Amino acid sequence: MSDAISRPDLKTLQARLNYLFETVRPHGKPKYSVRDVADAIAGNQDDKVPVTSSYIHYLRTGERDNPGIRQLVAIAKFFGVPAAFLLGEGDVDGVARDLAQLKAAVEFKEAMSDPTVAQFAIKARGLSPAMLQFVAVVLEQARELGDSGHNDERAGDAN
Numbered sequence: 001m002s003d004a005i006s007r008p009d010l011k012t013l014q015a016r017l018n019y020l021f022e023t024v025r026p027h028g029k030p031k032y033s034v035r036d037v038a039d040a041i042a043g044n045q046d047d048k049v050p051v052t053s054s055y056i057h058y059l060r061t062g063e064r065d066n067p068g069i070r071q072l073v074a075i076a077k078f079f080g081v082p083a084a085f086l087l088g089e090g091d092v093d094g095v096a097r098d099l100a101q102l103k104a105a106v107e108f109k110e111a112m113s114d115p116t117v118a119q120f121a122i123k124a125r126g127l128s129p130a131m132l133q134f135v136a137v138v139l140e141q142a143r144e145l146g147d148s149g150h151n152d153e154r155a156g157d158a159n
Contacts (some may be wrong), residue, residue, distance in 0.1 A: 010096055014062040016086055019096065020079045021060065023103045028110060034060065041074045049074040 010016045025031045038053040049070045056075070058064035067075075069083075076083040081099070084090035111117045124132060 010092055011088065012062070013065055013067075013086060013088070014060060016088065016092070017056075017059055017075070020081065020099070023099045024079045025103075025106075027106060037075065037078055040078055044074070044077075047074055047077075051075065 010019055021031060034053040034056040037056055038051055041047070041049055041051045047070070051071050051074055055064065055067075055071070059067060059075075072086050073083045076086050081095055082090060085092055085095045112121065124135060127135070
């Protein structure tokens with residue numbers, strides 16, 4: 001998968017901020033909300049930067065596009081990126097690539113923590129590339145049928 005496919009155009013503050021919300025998330029939990037980010041920034045007693053969830057929402061929607069430097073630095077610090085990323089300066093593509101790789105690694109780790117998924121991986125070892133491609137197609141078709149199993153509690157497995 002190429003970088004152009006895996007991430008959107010990051011030419012605006014809005015796009016870069018939304019990219020952070022899409023790619024950076026706490027381990028094993030849903031994506032951060034604007035409230036999560038605002039609360040974490042407000043809870044940082046060292047910086048004491050006034051950032052509200054409404055303000056972050058306005059930045060995400062593009063209603064505001066010129067935050068103060070303290071707000072920008074605080075948001076960047078929360079997401080663990082240099083403030084230059086949000087400004088569109090420096091190696092924006094490199095940071096985005098690193099974030100995409102980190103997200104993929106987290107998703108892989110979370111997937112492999114599921115014993116059923118781990119068993120699939122173990123059984124797939126040693127298969128030819130053609131056979132792995134075949135299995136990938138079958139799995140993709142299963143997903144398209146809506147049987148991804150993300151929300152079930154595997155109640156049937158207990159019987």
